[in-house]
Amino acid sequence: MSTEPEPISPEARRALEQDLAELRAERAKVAATLRDVDSAGDRADQADELQRATDVARLDDRIKALDLRLRQAAVAGPPPTDVVGVGSTVTVRFDDESTETVQIGEVAEELDRTLVTADSPLGHALLGHHPGDTVGYETPEGHATATVVAIAAG
Known part of the structure; x- marks a missing residue:
């Protein structure tokens, strides 16, 4: 595939937007469970906290990727109808x-x-x-x- 922004179909856009909304909701839910790093707790609590922080970082990466893909699709415009391309x-x-x-x-x-x-x-x-x-x-x-x-x- 090319390095140029690729268009996406309306259905694919809706699916990506839905995924993005779900990821943001999941991120908010996980982030709300994070505590102040100075709070007391045993090693299990600290490991649990580290796992949640890792989950937030993973969700942030996926959210950034979907945001970028949607912006690129907007730049690319609608899928072509004269030649087969992504989104056709x-x-x-x-x-x-x-x-x-x-x-x-x-x-x-x-x-x-x-x-x-x-x-x-x-x-x-x-x-x-x-x-x-x-x-x-x-x-x-x-x-x-x-x-x-x-x-x-x-």
Whole structure:
């Protein structure tokens, strides 16, 4: 993938915003349990406090990453509709003549059967292609091809 800001679909934006809200709520909950470092306590209390501080730092890192991704997506604008890119919704026809509409994303969501990550074999093969283009990619069963039928923004 390029180093340029990549667009995301409206659905992906909503999912990231929801994740961000949940992370901020979790961070606030964990941070509220932190005590003053000078408070008395045994080693178990100190270890517990250290673990909570580590959890807050981990949450802060994830919050920063999601904030950055959302800002980058705003700069990138909407997903393209003339060429397959991250955030595109693509209808593809496979070798067996079946068609499927998939969304090209960055991170696979559990139970989201329509999302294809940009670094997966099919997602990577589709990037940069136009309707009518046929792409080849590797599957566990061997080489396969798919034809880009249509592209939508999301």
